[in-house]
Amino acid sequence: MSGLFGRTLREAPADADSANHQLLLRSGLIVQLAAGVYSFLPPAWTTLLKIEQIIREEMVAAGSQEMRMPAIQPRELWEESGRADSYGPVLFNLKDRRERTMVLAPTHEESVTDLFRKVVQSYRDLPQSVFQMQTKFRDEPRPRGGLVRVREFIMKDAYTFDVNDDAFQLNYLAMRQAYHNIFERCGVPVVAVQADSGAIGGKQSEEFIFLTEIGEDNIILCSGCNYAANQERAEFARGAGAGSVGELTEVETPGITTIEGLAGFLGIPAQATAKAAFFLVDGEPTFAVIRGDLEVNELKLINALDALDARPLLPEEVAEAGWVAGYASPIGVDPVRVVADPSVVDAGGLVAGANRENIHLHNVTYGRDWTAATVADIGTAQPGDTCAQCDGSLEMKRGIELGHIFKLGTRYAEPMEASFLDSDGERRTPIMGCYGIGVERLMAAVVQANHDELGIVWPRAVAPFDVHVVPLGSGDDVASAVSQIESALSATGLSVLVDDRDERAGVKFNDADLLGVPLRITIGSRGLKQGQVELKLRRDVDSSSVPLGDAVASAQNALASLDR
């Protein structure tokens, strides 16, 4: 250990917030170079290699072949798929010596699709499943949380190609199972949730979420069934509205511009009102209508309109569109510009704006008074809402996305003109899937999920070492016992870290706890006088003494007990 590259710190650097970040820094496993850019010192690298190996084994078991694609890519490839702009600012751009623009790849759908069209011609070549462990580069607007969101990281990314949807499902389910296996073997509990596919595109996706308060995603979970989804796409039951039946009538509502104020002023529940929210969706002012007690989900709105992006309209843009903030009415608006949530469509008459200052309307009824070209779920699920699958109540937790599996459909193959000749002689477009795991992020999650107040408690499978030998005392008896045990342990295939520093016992014990190797063997002159050494599992409080001659067998037993 005296020769180990890296050093422990007694105090965590002030920049670190979460337990995993503090422990990784204090234990000397990682060192920051820039925002979202880290070095991984030898023990951390060992752990990363072990995690990679677990992933590799599970991917191969799922029928995938390991390969390797380039990190440096011509920008034109990204223009072909249409993502040069949509992925935009996240792409690291650089110029080669001929002034050609290259990008550092943030993901590899484009390159694997390019490979497909160069390599695959016939349905006889399908299905295919390939994966790689590769460094990705993403110029994140805001790196955060230590290893949670970084700009350079290793991703295991896998891609599948199938002749049709049915065949695709087999690959998808195999990957899904592999992912569950991987996270379990790494000692991190995950929940699979429905998710939005984001910039990757495609039709359906599931995220593997490690639930933790330091997470950056909001996860909606049902207490009554196993429904789980990212808040960005979670569904929920609208419940009964509080609509009325009757003629459209005006009511004066001076200075009342919020739903809360309106409901209070009129003495009605928020469910009896309709709310308008204005967005610029792909450059078009858009009028979104939803029941007053609900919130519009921008991502759902984007998806409903098959659009690329949306942002709230600025006040002057609202006026320019001819709408009156606080008193907006869907009546009279070109339906093409209107998106309605089911909560207002089925509700009967609601209180809505009159598109005039200080006036609202009673009994505004969808179908009779106004219509929308698009009716779609654009609501944000909130804790306390009712599950759409059962009658359970929804709750919300924070989580970290460790893996994400996507059904891409023909999102890439189509624009990039990747195809194969099917058995009936027809040229068809392959159904693709992609599957990612952030390796360092997974390591951070392992630490977050496996630590105590003293330090890391590595799960055996990904620990940087199996055994941490702590010699106490400088006598020859200690030295010879240490070297005897070290070589005997090594001979059984265990990796051993010996703390050969001239430090006091307390320092060595504290560093051992911090570093978190699963089994500690203390060899001191005091114990040796009775012919004993001490074994202690990191996760346990108590230690046990065993005869020197039994140390190796006892160590093997202790470690084996961790695997059960």
Place this chain on the structure above:
RNA sequence: CGGAGCGUGGCGCAGCUUGGUAGCGCACUUGACUGGGGGUCAAGAGGUCGCCGGUUCAAAUCCGGCCGCUCCGACCA
């Protein structure tokens, strides 16, 4: 990109208001004592106080600009 905070030896911090010798704890080096849960004593090494410019006899300190890092949000795997 909007909001907030922070940059002073490797780490944690004080000093800045009121300009004048850069300081404390830990870590590090050497020696002695000590030796089973972060020891004691002694002697040391290590800092252009983020960078550039300005004010001043004099700037870590005051002023301006820039850069970096962190957090909240936006956005994002």
